[in-house]
Amino acid sequence: MKLIINQLSKTYSNGVKALDSLNLEIGAGMFGLLGPNGAGKSSLMRTIATLQQPDSGTIFFDTINVLENQMELRKLLGYLPQEFGVYPNMSAQNLLHYFAKLKGITSANDRNAIVKEVLEITNLYDVRNKNVSGYSGGMKQRFGIAQLLLNNPKLIIVDEPTAGLDPAERHRFLNVLREIGTNHTVIFSTHIVDDVKELCNDMAILNGGKILARNTPKEATQQLEGTIWTRIVEREKLEEYEQKYNVISSNYNQDNTLNIRVHSAEKPEDSFVLASPQLEDVYFVALKSDQ
Template structure:
């Protein structure tokens, strides 16, 4: 099933244009929606999830007209928002059984089978008797995935799921998402470039409510072959370098010098070296070009 968004726009009462004429098609697999905080990612996710209505445009998922038939979409939707409510002092097993009841799984044996399955998928089975309120941040995020899997969703939306997780928890969470994202359409919204690089086979960069680039991580970096250059400079020289070159990023070295990455079609100067493109480069270029277009 394919998610098709056409001419979608949303402006809030305070005048902020959160979604600006978005057109995109998303198929089965892991899709990364990458953008800085405040780019409009959560607004787009909430609109797709039928939690708010756009001012104009259309959304379809398979044969479902999402904006006109919200209940049909919700039956096949799994949604993990950026923040969710405080959990009661119930075990993961008991709480999932309760959620399964709400989702229409009537017999106890069916619920037990389903709950065991989603706990195993999310690597929470060994802590199923523990209160969810006492889970770590990463465990709570994996529990969020477990509860959305109860209705075998065809469309899964996860909004900034790794924000605030330590490296080990983030790695475990991404592994869970990778496993559940093989047979469903999964939209993974994040401002962390590394998450998209590790997880997604397709991506879009969003800022100011607009899609700046729709591509794959592999194609995007291949486009920059021979166009990324590096040079080590003194920290005090950064301002003058920024005036002369299109600097994408700069990182400190141990000796307090800076390693700069520059986007240029040809070698900027004899003391620059060609560098292998990274997805971060793609991201920074798209944001810079988007700013110049929007200016």
């Protein structure tokens, strides 16, 4: 099943153009939508999830015209927004049973089976009797995945799911997404490059409501071979190098110097060393080219 988006546009009442004639095609597996805050990622996710209408354009998922048949898509959709509601003082198991009833699973045996399955998939089975309101941030995110899996969705949307998680919680959450990504179409929206590098077999970079680049992470990185150069500079020299070269990123060293990375088809000067490209370079090159 494919998600096909054509000429999607959305401008809010305050004049902000969130989506600008956006075109995108997404197949099965983990798809990373990478972009800075304010790039239009959440606007796109909410539009696909039928939570807001675009000004123009079309969205099809398989044979479903999403904008005209919203209820048909919702039967196949699992959505985890960037922020979701406060949970009552109910155990994870009881709350999942409640959500399962809302999703039309009327048989108690069927509910018992699916609730047990999603608790195991999300590594929450051992804490199933604990109130969700007392869960950590990462556990709540995994519970969010558990509830969206109840109706066996064909399309799953997760919007900035690892923001604010500590490294251990992030690792556990990514493992859960990796497992479900093998059998579903999963759109994973984030501004964290490492999340896409670890999880996704396909990706796009979004900014200003437009797709700037579209490729697999591996191919996108390979395309920069021979064009990324690095050297150490004094902090006060950074502006001078930014004026002379296409500096795409800079990182502090322990001695307060900077390691700069430059995108150039040719060696900038003798002091530069050729570097192996990283997915982060792909991201910064795309954003710089859009300025």
